[in-house]
Amino acid sequence: MQDLTRVDEIVQHYSDVKTPLIYILKDVQKEYGFLSDVVLTHIAKKVDIPLSEIYGVATFYSLFTIKPKGKYVVRCCNNAPCYVKKSKEVLDAIKSYLGVEVTETTECGTFTLEFTSCLGLCAVAPVMMVNDEVYGNLTPEKAVAILKDYKMKGLSNA
Amino acid sequence: MHRNHVLIAMDAHTIAQGARAVRDALKRALDMTSLTDEVKVIETGSLGIYNRGVVLVIFPDNVYYVGVKVEDVAEIVSEHLIKGRVVERLHYTDVPVEKAAEMGAAPRFGKQQRVVLKNAGVIDPESLEEYIARDGYEALGKALTTMKPEDVIDIVKKSGIQGRGGAFFPTGLKWSFAAAEEAKQKYIICNADEGEPGTFKDRLILEGDPHSVIEGMALAGYAVGADMGYIYIRGEYRMSIERLNRAIQHATENGLLGENLFDSGFSFNLEVREGAGAYICGEETALIESIEGKRGEPRDKPPFPPSVGLWGMPTIVNNVETLANVPQIILKGADWYRSMGTEKSPGTKVFTMVGNINNPGLIEVPMGTTLREIIYDIGQGIPEGKGFMLAQMGGTTGGILTEKHLDLPMSVEALREIGSGLGSGALLVVDDSQDVVELVENFVEFFNHESCGKCTLCREGNGRLLELLQRINAGKGRMADLNLMEDLAVTMMKGAFCGLGQAAPVPILGCLKYFRDDFVRKIGAAEMAAAA
Numbered sequence: 001m002q003d004l005t006r007v008d009e010i011v012q013h014y015s016d017v018k019t020p021l022i023y024i025l026k027d028v029q030k031e032y033g034f035l036s037d038v039v040l041t042h043i044a045k046k047v048d049i050p051l052s053e054i055y056g057v058a059t060f061y062s063l064f065t066i067k068p069k070g071k072y073v074v075r076c077c078n079n080a081p082c083y084v085k086k087s088k089e090v091l092d093a094i095k096s097y098l099g100v101e102v103t104e105t106t107e108c109g110t111f112t113l114e115f116t117s118c119l120g121l122c123a124v125a126p127v128m129m130v131n132d133e134v135y136g137n138l139t140p141e142k143a144v145a146i147l148k149d150y151k152m153k154g155l156s157n158a
Numbered sequence: 159m160h161r162n163h164v165l166i167a168m169d170a171h172t173i174a175q176g177a178r179a180v181r182d183a184l185k186r187a188l189d190m191t192s193l194t195d196e197v198k199v200i201e202t203g204s205l206g207i208y209n210r211g212v213v214l215v216i217f218p219d220n221v222y223y224v225g226v227k228v229e230d231v232a233e234i235v236s237e238h239l240i241k242g243r244v245v246e247r248l249h250y251t252d253v254p255v256e257k258a259a260e261m262g263a264a265p266r267f268g269k270q271q272r273v274v275l276k277n278a279g280v281i282d283p284e285s286l287e288e289y290i291a292r293d294g295y296e297a298l299g300k301a302l303t304t305m306k307p308e309d310v311i312d313i314v315k316k317s318g319i320q321g322r323g324g325a326f327f328p329t330g331l332k333w334s335f336a337a338a339e340e341a342k343q344k345y346i347i348c349n350a351d352e353g354e355p356g357t358f359k360d361r362l363i364l365e366g367d368p369h370s371v372i373e374g375m376a377l378a379g380y381a382v383g384a385d386m387g388y389i390y391i392r393g394e395y396r397m398s399i400e401r402l403n404r405a406i407q408h409a410t411e412n413g414l415l416g417e418n419l420f421d422s423g424f425s426f427n428l429e430v431r432e433g434a435g436a437y438i439c440g441e442e443t444a445l446i447e448s449i450e451g452k453r454g455e456p457r458d459k460p461p462f463p464p465s466v467g468l469w470g471m472p473t474i475v476n477n478v479e480t481l482a483n484v485p486q487i488i489l490k491g492a493d494w495y496r497s498m499g500t501e502k503s504p505g506t507k508v509f510t511m512v513g514n515i516n517n518p519g520l521i522e523v524p525m526g527t528t529l530r531e532i533i534y535d536i537g538q539g540i541p542e543g544k545g546f547m548l549a550q551m552g553g554t555t556g557g558i559l560t561e562k563h564l565d566l567p568m569s570v571e572a573l574r575e576i577g578s579g580l581g582s583g584a585l586l587v588v589d590d591s592q593d594v595v596e597l598v599e600n601f602v603e604f605f606n607h608e609s610c611g612k613c614t615l616c617r618e619g620n621g622r623l624l625e626l627l628q629r630i631n632a633g634k635g636r637m638a639d640l641n642l643m644e645d646l647a648v649t650m651m652k653g654a655f656c657g658l659g660q661a662a663p664v665p666i667l668g669c670l671k672y673f674r675d676d677f678v679r680k681i682g683a684a685e686m687a688a689a690a
């Protein structure tokens with residue numbers, strides 16, 4: 001059985017906030033890595049909102065995930081301002097370096113590749129995020145070099 | 159007393175280029191050379207220089223350094239701060255006009271004018287004192303002690319300011335609707351969702367001058383009779399969220415937010431609400447749904463939020479830039495505001511220039527500045543000697559402008575006349591080496607991804623448009639596809655539930671109108687190949 005006491009604490013923490021569901025989901029995800037069925041079912045009971053509705057919210061917003069992700073989530077921007085600065089080439093290089101398509105996780109569980117919506121860093125386009133860090137003025141070579149660093153880091157911390 | 163101040167720009171652009179590491183190295187170096195009492199490091203918002211790495215400026219010398227790396231810090235400290243010699247290698251002399259004007263120097267880059275951005279990059283955004291020193295909270299004091307709520311609405315109405323969130327609805331009129339409602343609770347919401355690709359003005363306003371937005375919200379609250387406000391901000395904007403929370407705390411501690419402000423009996427409290435990643439939540443009723451903890455799907459209108467909004471109560475939703483203008487309008491008056499811009503679009507407009515342009519970034523110009531002035535004077539033209547193909551004004555849902563529109567004034571009325579708009583103020587410049595049909599496919603990928611799924615026309619329409627474009631770009635297009643695309647786009651424009659589905663066809667139809675030959679050529683080649 002998964003320990004759900006943190007869920008209880010988080011729900012309790014937001015008891016003064018009006019309609020706090022999104023905050024609860026955010027904090028629970030931070031704690032448990034992703035929003036599993038078990039966790040969502042428990043939240044539904046706690047806040048007295050139907051599970052179907054909570055599931056609808058959890059799958060609507062891009063910052064929520066109902067699947068486990070890799071240690072490093074690489075989020076590439078391919079919106080028009082990055083696109084005209086050749087973000088597609090960067091994305092292709094990352095795909096072939098990691099050997100995955102967008103939304104997939106590498107077999108070793110180190111990287112998940114995703115799109116990000118525009119981060120408003122277009123003056124240094126193209127950009128990507130790795131977890132909370134942002135990188136700008138990317139070229140295919142630069143992006144792969146950054147990911148190589150993360151791979152080394154991932155190995156040494158493992 | 160410090161003999162030097164080093165301002166280091168800590169905005170998302172510079173942080174993406176390593177500003178945090180440089181700041182830490184600088185502090186360490188000052189520590190090691192025992193200069194901490196003489197030199198003060200101040201973190202500021204954007205300094206208006208965007209794609210040149212980490213930017214810092216040393217006062218009172220007024221010397222700008224760009225592309226500063228951790229390895230350069232020791233040299234800056236030993237050469238400049240100790241010996242007083244400028245490190246020429248990193249010295250930047252093309253100081254943007256907003257800073258230059260601030261320092262009394264001659265403007266360099268075209269006709270910019272700072273109203274909303276007057277404090278950004280000039281003051282320490284974390285310092286309430288510095289905001290107050292530049293007339294901050296004076297408008298709120300003036301309104302609460304000498305004006306009635308209807309006087310506030312009256313000035314805002316007379317100023318002619320229109321909402322900067324994209325629809326350009328007259329702000330004073332919107333406020334008067336909520337003011338007329340009888341309700342025991344009303345709300346002010348600041349829309350800081352800013353998801354339109356290429357737009358980052360709201361973030362830089364919030365990061366550079368958070369108190370101007372807070373003051374604008376309090377004034378809106380007083381005008382319509384709301385004592386509670388929410389700032390709905392993208393969850394991705396971590397730094398803005400932190401700054402805002404601190405600014406709200408400082409304002410509350412100093413009696414500028416909270417109960418019985420200026421002994422007027424008026425109370426106003428503020429809370430930040432974070433989004434969780436959904437472009438559609440920028441639409442005001444979807445935003446309200448999201449604050450209510452639900453999927454961010456737009457509501458039917460009417461009723462409009464000023465009558466039935468958050469938790470069913472009268473609610474004003476205004477954009478960050480709109481609200482940041484309000485304190486100065488109250489302080490300096492409607493005539494002052496009308497002295498800028500055009501008759502029908504008064505004031506200034508903040509734009510973000512992105513794409514294939516030499517000098518990308520945030521600018522503020524009077525309404526009515528021409529596209530040519532923006533792209534070629536302020537933006538310094540197109541890189542690598544390439545030509546201008548098109549500009550898209552207002553983000554990915556924005557209209558398409560071509561060579562023949564270069565001398566068009568960028569004002570609400572001039573753009574409306576050609577069936578277009580200013581939208582979010584993002585100006586995407588595209589050079590003539592790009593493939594326009596592939597670009598349109600990229601636009602539609604965005605809409606297809608961001609459609610919330612509520613209405614069929616937007617959900618299915620964008621999916622079908624994407625299939626058609628993918629087919630054409632894969633060399634399998636047919637001439638009939640063009641009419642199909644047009645039919646579908648026009649139907650979506652007329653029938654989609656909200657602004658997303660209604661606006662998505664705008665750039666598609668624009669490109670089909672101005673660059674039809676490119677589509678025809680591609681499809682023609684495909685048909686020839688198939689026949690051969």
Ligand SMILES: Cc1cc2nc3c(=O)[nH]c(=O)nc-3n(C[C@H](O)[C@H](O)[C@H](O)COP(=O)(O)O)c2cc1C
Nearest residue numbers: 321322323349352353440441442476477480657658
């Ligand atoms: C799809 C869509 C996205 C929008 N995104 C934003 C946004 O990110 N920020 C914003 O201020 N307004 C956005 N709007 C406009 C809002 O619905 C609303 O008109 C605006 O916040 C009102 O503020 P204003 O009167 O100050 O412009 C969007 C509208 C649509 C249809």
